[in-house]
Amino acid sequence: MSILIDQNTRLTVQGITGKEGRFHAQKCLEYGTKVVAGVTPGKGGSSILNIPIFNTVEQTVKQAGANTSIIFVPAPYAAEAIMESAEAGISLIVCITEGIPNLDMVRVHRYLKLKGSRLIGPNCPGVISPGKSKAGIMVGEIHREGHIGVVSRSGTLTYEAVYQLTAAGLGQSTSAGIGGDPLPGSTFVEILKMFQGDTETEAVVLLGEIGGSLEQEAAEFIKSGGFKKPIFAFIAGSNAPPGKRMGHAGAIISGTSGTASEKIAAMASAGACIIRNPADIGKTVKEFLV
Amino acid sequence: MKIHEYQAKAIFKAFGIAVPAGDVASSAVEAGRITSDINKAVVVKAQIHAGGRGKGGGIKNARTPGEAELAASSILSRRLVTAQTGPEGTRVTRVLVEEATDIAQELYLGVTVDSTTRLPVIIASSRGGMDIEEVSRTAPGEILKAFVEPYPPAPAFQLRKLCYGLKLDVQLHAQAQDIASRLFQLFMEKDCSLAEINPLAVTTDGKLLALDAKLQFDDNALFRHQDIASLSDPEQETDMERLASNLQIKNYVKLDGNIGCLVNGAGLAMAVLDMISLAGGRAANFLDIGTLNNSERVVNAFKLFNSDDRVKSVLVNIFGGMARADIIAAGLVEAARAGLANKPVVVRLAGTNMEEGKRILMDSGLRFIYAGDMQEAATKATELATQ
Numbered sequence: 306m307s308i309l310i311d312q313n314t315r316l317t318v319q320g321i322t323g324k325e326g327r328f329h330a331q332k333c334l335e336y337g338t339k340v341v342a343g344v345t346p347g348k349g350g351s352s353i354l355n356i357p358i359f360n361t362v363e364q365t366v367k368q369a370g371a372n373t374s375i376i377f378v379p380a381p382y383a384a385e386a387i388m389e390s391a392e393a394g395i396s397l398i399v400c401i402t403e404g405i406p407n408l409d410m411v412r413v414h415r416y417l418k419l420k421g422s423r424l425i426g427p428n429c430p431g432v433i434s435p436g437k438s439k440a441g442i443m444v445g446e447i448h449r450e451g452h453i454g455v456v457s458r459s460g461t462l463t464y465e466a467v468y469q470l471t472a473a474g475l476g477q478s479t480s481a482g483i484g485g486d487p488l489p490g491s492t493f494v495e496i497l498k499m500f501q502g503d504t505e506t507e508a509v510v511l512l513g514e515i516g517g518s519l520e521q522e523a524a525e526f527i528k529s530g531g532f533k534k535p536i537f538a539f540i541a542g543s544n545a546p547p548g549k550r551m552g553h554a555g556a557i558i559s560g561t562s563g564t565a566s567e568k569i570a571a572m573a574s575a576g577a578c579i580i581r582n583p584a585d586i587g588k589t590v591k592e593f594l595v
Numbered sequence: 596m597k598i599h600e601y602q603a604k605a606i607f608k609a610f611g612i613a614v615p616a617g618d619v620a621s622s623a624v625e626a627g628r629i630t631s632d633i634n635k636a637v638v639v640k641a642q643i644h645a646g647g648r649g650k651g652g653g654i655k656n657a658r659t660p661g662e663a664e665l666a667a668s669s670i671l672s673r674r675l676v677t678a679q680t681g682p683e684g685t686r687v688t689r690v691l692v693e694e695a696t697d698i699a700q701e702l703y704l705g706v707t708v709d710s711t712t713r714l715p716v717i718i719a720s721s722r723g724g725m726d727i728e729e730v731s732r733t734a735p736g737e738i739l740k741a742f743v744e745p746y747p748p749a750p751a752f753q754l755r756k757l758c759y760g761l762k763l764d765v766q767l768h769a770q771a772q773d774i775a776s777r778l779f780q781l782f783m784e785k786d787c788s789l790a791e792i793n794p795l796a797v798t799t800d801g802k803l804l805a806l807d808a809k810l811q812f813d814d815n816a817l818f819r820h821q822d823i824a825s826l827s828d829p830e831q832e833t834d835m836e837r838l839a840s841n842l843q844i845k846n847y848v849k850l851d852g853n854i855g856c857l858v859n860g861a862g863l864a865m866a867v868l869d870m871i872s873l874a875g876g877r878a879a880n881f882l883d884i885g886t887l888n889n890s891e892r893v894v895n896a897f898k899l900f901n902s903d904d905r906v907k908s909v910l911v912n913i914f915g916g917m918a919r920a921d922i923i924a925a926g927l928v929e930a931a932r933a934g935l936a937n938k939p940v941v942v943r944l945a946g947t948n949m950e951e952g953k954r955i956l957m958d959s960g961l962r963f964i965y966a967g968d969m970q971e972a973a974t975k976a977t978e979l980a981t982q
Contacts, residue, residue, distance in 0.1 A: 325917075381818060406816035407708060408786055411745045414713040430916065442917055444946050459862020461914040464946055465969065468914070485861055488713050514862055517710050541865035544850075544872045545881070548679070552846040552861025552883040554815065555710075561728065582873050583866040584970035 307434035307479045308454070308499040308506070309397060309425070310373060314438040317342040317362060317371035317395070319378055319386045321353055326377035329401075329442050330354060333375070336445040338438045342369035362393040375431060375440045376400040383427060384409035391420040399440045400426035400490070407554070410488045417490070424490025428554070430460040430482040441482065443467075451476015453590065454500040456493060457512035458485050458519070458553070462541060462583070466510055469587030475594070478506040485553030487516070493523035497532040508535040510590060511577070515542035516556040516563045524571035537590050538572040539580040540565045596812045597644040598826045601691045603808035610781045612774055612792075614805045617693030626667035627660040629692040639666040642689040644831040647677035653687065656695060663692060685831060696804055701794035702761065703727055704775060706782040709742060715782065717741045717749065717775055719757045723794035749779045770803045785823060786816030835880075838902055842895035846885065852877025853980045855900035855909040855938070857893070859884050859918040867912050870969055876977030879906045886917040893926025897935035908939045908979035910972055915946030924952035928959040939964055939979040943972040 316333060320326040321343025331354055334340045340356055342365035349360030357369060365371040374395045378386040383402040390398045405427050417424055425432055431441020436450035443464060449471045457463040463482050470477060481496050483489045493511060500506045509532075513520040520540060526532060543565040545551050547558040558564050573579050580589050601619040608614060616633055619642065620626040630637050641653030648654050653675045655666035667690050674684035701723035709716040719739045722730045731738050739760040741753040754772040763771055774795065782790040791809040798804055817824045829837050839847035846861065854871055856878050858864035864883045871878045880903070884892060900906045913923045924944065930936050943966040944952045956963050964979070966972035 380815065404815045406786055406819075407788065407813045408715075408745060408783065408816065411708060411713060411715065415745065444916055447946070457862070459860060459865075461858075461860025461916055461946075462862035462866050464914045464916055465863060465866070468945060487710055488708070512862065514865060519710075522711070539866070541862050541869060544868040544878065545865055546848065546850065549848045549881075551848060551865055551881055556861055556865070559728075582970070583870055584968060584973075 306503050306505040307437055308496070308503050309432045309479060309481060310434050310438040310440050312437050314373050314440065315339050315341045315369070315371050316440055317344060317365040317369065317374045318356070319344045319362065319374055319376045319390065321345055321356065321358060322348055323377055327353060329377065330356060332445065333439050336439040338440065341365070342371050362389045362395060366393045366395065371395065373397040373440055374399065376402055378402060380404035380406070384413050387413050387424060388416050391417055391422040396422055398422055398424045398490070399429070399431045400424060401429065401431060401442055403428040405486070407487060410486065414488065414490070425481060426484040426490055428486045429484030430463060432479065432481045434479045435477050443480070447471055448480065449476035451478065452505060452507040453477050454503070454506040454509040455480035455512070456496040456500070456509065457482050458514050458555070459512060459541065462512055465583065466512055466586045470510070470590060473587035473591040475587065475590060478503060485555055487555040489519070493519045494526045494531070497523060497526060501532050501534065506534065508537065508590065508594060510586060511536060511538045513538060513540040513568055514553070514556050515545050515551065515558050515565050515568075516553070518563070520568040521571045524575035524577070527575040527577065535593060536577045537580055537586070537593070538577045539583055539586060540568045540572070541583070596814055596817060596823070596827055597831070598810055598812070599642040599644065599689070599828065600640065600808050601642055601689070602826050603810040604805070606781065606785070606810060607805055607808050610777045612777050612805055613803065614808065615693040615696055617691060619689050619691050620667060621689050623664040623668035623671065626690055626692050627664040630657065630660040630663035633692070633694050636695040637663055638693050638695050639663055639670060640691045640693065641670045641675050641687045642691055643675055643680070643685045643687055644828070645677050645679035645685060647679050648675065651675055651677035653677065667692070688830065696796055696806060697799040698796045699799045700797040702797065703793045704778060704795045705789065705791040705793070706779050706787070707789050712742050714742045715745055715779065717743060717753070717757065717779060719761055719775070721761050727793065743779065745783065747780045747783050749776050766801060767797060767803060774803055774805070785820060786813045787811060788813045835899070835903060839899055842899060843892060844882065844884075844895055844899060846881070846883035847899070848881040850878050850880050852879050853905045853907040854976050855879050855903065855906040856882055857884055857896050857909065857911045858882060859913050859923070863912065863914060867910065867969070867973070870973040871910070871977060874973040874977040876973070876980055879903055884918065884923070887922050890922055890926030890929055893923055894930045894933065894935065897930035900938070901935055906938055908941065908976045909936070910976035911940060911942045912969060912972055913944050913946070915944070915948055919948045920944040920946060920952030921948040921955060924955040927963065928955060928961060931959070931961045941966055941972050941976045941979065943967070943969060
C-alpha cells in the first residue's frame with residue numbers, strides 16, 4: 306500500500322501545454338506514472354509527448370479514465386481549475402500553483418466540501434509513492450520504496466529530508482507536500498489519519514514551520530489517539546523574526562502565535578521525537594528504528 | 596500589503612463606514628489649516644505602517660490650529676520608534692489630522708480568515724482600544740466570533756447575535772450591524788487579509804465611529820486590485836528590503852547576523868537559519884531565491900550581500916527541484932567574475948543537475964568553498980564569519 310497515489314493512479318495534467326506542465330508531465334511519465342491525459346482549453350484533439358489533450362477535465366475522466374489531476378495553471382485561474390476537477394469527479398487533486406488569492410481558496414474549500422474531492426496543496430511539490438507513482442515536481446531519483454511516511458509544508462526541505470532518509474537506507478511509503486499556503490487543501494491531521502491506516506507505513510516524518518496552527522492540531526490528534534505510530538518532527542523557523550513573512554504565504558508569526566517553540570512544545574507533549582537539527586533527520590529516524 | 600490609516604479611512608468612507616472628519620497633512624502649516632477648517636479640537640496622528648504609535652509619542656491632541664502645528668512639526672521632524680518599528684524607527688512624512696471624539700465606549704471589530712474553519716470570521720469585542728491578542732489571551736470570553744459564508748452580505752442573524760453578545764445598547768444595534776456588514780463587504784471585495792476597526796467608538800451622542808482603521812491586503816490578489824496596489828509605500832520598508840525588491844528578490848528578510856544566505860525554497864531557507872544558529876553563527880538574512888530560468892537573480896543576491904556591510908561570509912544551499920543547480924552555479928560564477936563575491940562563499944549543491952552545477956564551479960577556476968551537506972556548509976560559513 307501507500308497513501309493518496311499508487312499503481313492505480315491515472316493522472317490528468319491541467320495546463321499541460323505550459324512550460325512547467327509539459328516538463329513535469331514528462332518527468333512523471335518517466336517515473337512510471339500513468340499520465341493518461343492533459344487539459345488545455347482550445348487544444349483538445351491534439352497531443353503532447355503522446356499524451357492526448359482534451360478541452361475539459363470531464364472529457365479526461367470520461368474518455369481517458371483519469372482519477373487524479375495535477376494543476377500547473379497560473380494563479381489567477383488555478384482556483385477555477387481546482388473546481389473544474391472537483392466538478393468532473395476527480396477524487397484527488399494536486400495543485401502545484403503558487404500565489405492563489407486566499408479568498409479564492411476559501412471559496413474552493415466550500416466547493417470541495419460539496420463535491421467530496423481531496424485537494425493536496427496549493428503551493429506544494431505534490432505527492433510521490435516511490436516505485437509506484439509520482440504526481441508532483443520532486444526529483445524522483447532521490448526516493449526509494451520503503452516504510453517511512455513523509456508529510457511537509459515545504460518543498461525543498463522535503464527533498465532534503467527524503468535525501469537523508471534514502472542515504473540512511475530508509476525508503477518511503479509516500480511523501481506528501483501539503484504546501485506553504487495558509488489554507489492547505491489537506492492538513493497534517495488528514496494525512497496522519499491516512500498514514501495510520503496504511504499498513505506499509507511504519508513511522509512518519511513531519512516537517513512543519515512557523516505560522517498557523519496545523520502542527521498544534523496534529524499534536525492534539527496524536528494525543529487523542531488518532532495516530533499511534535512513531536512520529537519524528539522538525540519545525541523550521543526557530544530563528545524567524547515575528548511579523549515577517551518567511552517566503553511562504555502561511556509562514557508568518559503573528560504577534561506571539563505560530564512560533565516554532567510553541568509548535569515544538571505541542572509536538573513534544575504529544576510524544577513526537579523532536580529533531581532540532583535539520584541535518585539529523587535521516588540519522589535520528591534510523592537510530593530510533595534500529 | 597499594508598496601507599496607512601488615512602488611506603484605509605478613505606476606503607472606509609467609500610464603503611459607507613463613518614470616520615471622524617479630517618485630512619492628511621505633510622507639513623505643520625497644512626496641519627494647522629486642516630484644524631482651522633475642522634474648527635474644533637483635533638488629534639494629530641503619525642502615518643506609519645507599524646503599530647504602537649500612541650505609546651511611541653506619535654499621536655497628540657491639539658485644541659487650536661497653533662497647537663496642531665506644533666504637534667505636527669514635532670511628529671514630522673523625527674523618526675518614530677514604536678514597539679513594532681525596531682530601534683531605528685520609521686521616518687514620518689505624513690500626519691492625519693482629525694476631529695477629536697467624545698468617547699463613551701470603545702469596541703473592537705475585525706474581519707479575517709480563520710484557518711481552522713477555512714471561513715471568514717467577524718470578530719467583535721467590548722474590550723476595544725486594546726491589543727486584541729492580549730484580550731484573547733487574558734479574557735478569551737470577551738471575544739465574540741461569527742464564522743460567515745464567503746458570500747456577502749453577512750447574514751443579519753449572525754450580526755444580531757454579535758450585538759447581543761456585546762451587550763450593546765439596543766439603540767445602537769442597527770448602526771453596529773450596518774458597520775459590520777459593510778466591513779465584511781469591503782474585506783471580501785478588496786481581497787483583504789485583515790480589516791480592523793480598533794477602537795470602534797460609541798460617541799457620547801450615540802454614534803458609532805471608526806477611530807482607527809487597519810487594512811491589510813493579500814499580496815497574491817493585488818493583480819486584480821490596481822487601485823490598492825498603487826497605495827503601497829516603499830518608504831515603510833527598511834533600506835535593505837527596498838533594495839531587495841528593486842533587485843527582483845521578493846523573499847528577503849533582513850536579520851541581524853553576518854552570514855549571507857542564498858537558499859531555494861522557503862522551508863529549507865528557514866531550516867538553514869536554524870542550522871546556522873545551532874552551529875553558533877548568526878544569519879544576516881533570509882533569502883528564498885525561488886525558481887530561476889536564468890542566473891541574473893543569483894548575481895542580484897550577491898549585490899544585496901555586498902550592500903550589507905555586516906556580511907562576512909556567504910552560504911549557498913541549493914536542493915534542485917524546480918530550480919536547477921547548474922543555473923545557480925552559473926550565477927555564482929558570473930557574480931564572482933563581476934567582483935561581487937569578495938567574501939568567502941560556501942556552496943552546497945544537491946538535486947536536479949547537481950553534477951553539472953559542480954562542474955561549472957570547478958571549471959571556473961574560482962575559489963569557492965565546497966560542502967557535502969547542510970551541516971558542513973553551516974559549520975564552515977560560521978567559522979569563516981567569526982574569523
